Amino acid sequence: xxxxxxxxxxxxxxxxKAYVLEEVPIGCVIVREDKIIARGYNRRNTDKNAIAxxxxxxxxxxxxxxxxxxxxxxTMYVTLEPCQMCAGAIVQCRMKKVVIGSMNPKAGCAGSVxxxxxxxxxxxxxxxxxxVLQEECSAMLSEFFRALREKKRHA
Numbered sequence: 507x508x509x510x511x512x513x514x515x516x517x518x519x520x521x522x523k524a525y526v527l528e529e530v531p532i533g534c535v536i537v538r539e540d541k542i543i544a545r546g547y548n549r550r551n552t553d554k555n556a557i558a559x560x561x562x563x564x565x566x567x568x569x570x571x572x573x574x575x576x577x578x579x580x581t582m583y584v585t586l587e588p589c590q591m592c593a594g595a596i597v598q599c600r601m602k603k604v605v606i607g608s609m610n611p612k613a614g615c616a617g618s619v620x621x622x623x624x625x626x627x628x629x630x631x632x633x634x635x636x637x638v639l640q641e642e643c644s645a646m647l648s649e650f651f652r653a654l655r656e657k658k659r660h661a
Contacts, residue, residue: 513583520547534560536568544568561592585643587614593622603633607643
């Protein structure tokens with residue numbers, strides 16, 4: 507198992523926490539010097555908060571842990587391509603790299619709809635790696651939405 511796979515597995519573990527809460531299963535970890543310093547998972551419905559995304563939670567925890575809003579020496583592992591809000595936060599905190607499991611063709615802003623992480627006009631660009639444990643990340647999301655549709659159909 508590669509380091510990328512090891513840390514993506516940790517992000518998937520976070521996504522499973524969201525799944526248990528009946529949240530869209532998105533998980534994230536932030537790594538610095540080969541150590542996980544922050545974790546997060548989607549809690550929008552649970553917290554009744556539009557910004558309770560996995561990436562935002564992890565960035566908040568990483569900043570607290572490091573004592574700095576700049577996360578220039580950190581790598582984020584996230585199971586689903588970040589949205590525009592999360593991509594903006596990733597650029598703002600100057601994350602070094604983002605490793606993405608599954609792409610989000612409807613709302614992704616790291617290459618699908620837009621690529622906010624690598625816009626030359628911004629003062630910071632983020633290195634991106636795509637497709638780490640893509641099948642596992644995609645399967646969890648597909649199963650979640652299949653179950654949700656089934657639940658709604660029977661309601």
